[in-house]
Amino acid sequence: MSRPRCSQCQYVHEQCVCDLRPSLVSDIHLVIVQDKREAHHAKNTVRLLSLAYSPVSIIQIAEPFVALDLPDDMSVENTLLLYPGEDAFPLVRENSEQFASTKYLLLLDATWRKAKKMMYSLDHLRCFPKVALTDLEESNYNIRKTSVSHGLSTLEASARALEVITETDMTPLVNFMIQSHKRQWRLHPNIVSV
Numbered sequence: 001m002s003r004p005r006c007s008q009c010q011y012v013h014e015q016c017v018c019d020l021r022p023s024l025v026s027d028i029h030l031v032i033v034q035d036k037r038e039a040h041h042a043k044n045t046v047r048l049l050s051l052a053y054s055p056v057s058i059i060q061i062a063e064p065f066v067a068l069d070l071p072d073d074m075s076v077e078n079t080l081l082l083y084p085g086e087d088a089f090p091l092v093r094e095n096s097e098q099f100a101s102t103k104y105l106l107l108l109d110a111t112w113r114k115a116k117k118m119m120y121s122l123d124h125l126r127c128f129p130k131v132a133l134t135d136l137e138e139s140n141y142n143i144r145k146t147s148v149s150h151g152l153s154t155l156e157a158s159a160r161a162l163e164v165i166t167e168t169d170m171t172p173l174v175n176f177m178i179q180s181h182k183r184q185w186r187l188h189p190n191i192v193s194v
């Protein structure tokens with residue numbers, strides 16, 4: 001029988017993180033394209049991200065990656081794709097002119113291999129200008145480093161990118177992830193219910 005869940009955060013009651021969560025808002029709409037297989041990984045940070053930040057949209061897709069249903073008004077002019085590579089421009093304040101019109105920040109929540117596959121398979125994604133984070137400190141995401149953004153979890157990568165674009169302190173978002181993981185792993189070091 002499945003254990004009862006918190007109606008707010010959807011974690012089982014003893015892992016509820018509602019008392020820890022901040023409520024961060026900005027003008028930048030995060031759009032996370034998530035490999036469906038990632039969603040079920042116990043350490044996935046996208047659920048935590050969606051609890052603590054808004055606006056955020058999560059679009060789940062599964063292999064084969066053939067279609068992607070993005071928000072209608074997303075365009076090359078108002079969207080940045082956080083995806084490192086030679087053709088990505090550094091996401092730093094000095095380049096703020098290049099993201100003055102940014103409304104959407106797009107991230108891929110997948111392993112490197114799957115993210116590359118998404119990029120290869122979905123023409124849609126390749127047309128957006130790419131940005132990459134710089135001067136990265138070490139990730140707080142110690143358990144599993146498979147995210148597409150420099151080994152950071154999707155939540156951390158989102159927080160860093162939002163800090164640059166919006167000039168808002170996103171530390172509470174990262175702290176929320178750290179505190180939530182601590183709580184959940186202290187209680188159930190081997191099994192985190194998702």
Ligand SMILES: [Zn+2]
Pocket residue numbers: 006007008009010011016017018019
């Ligand atoms: Zn809760």
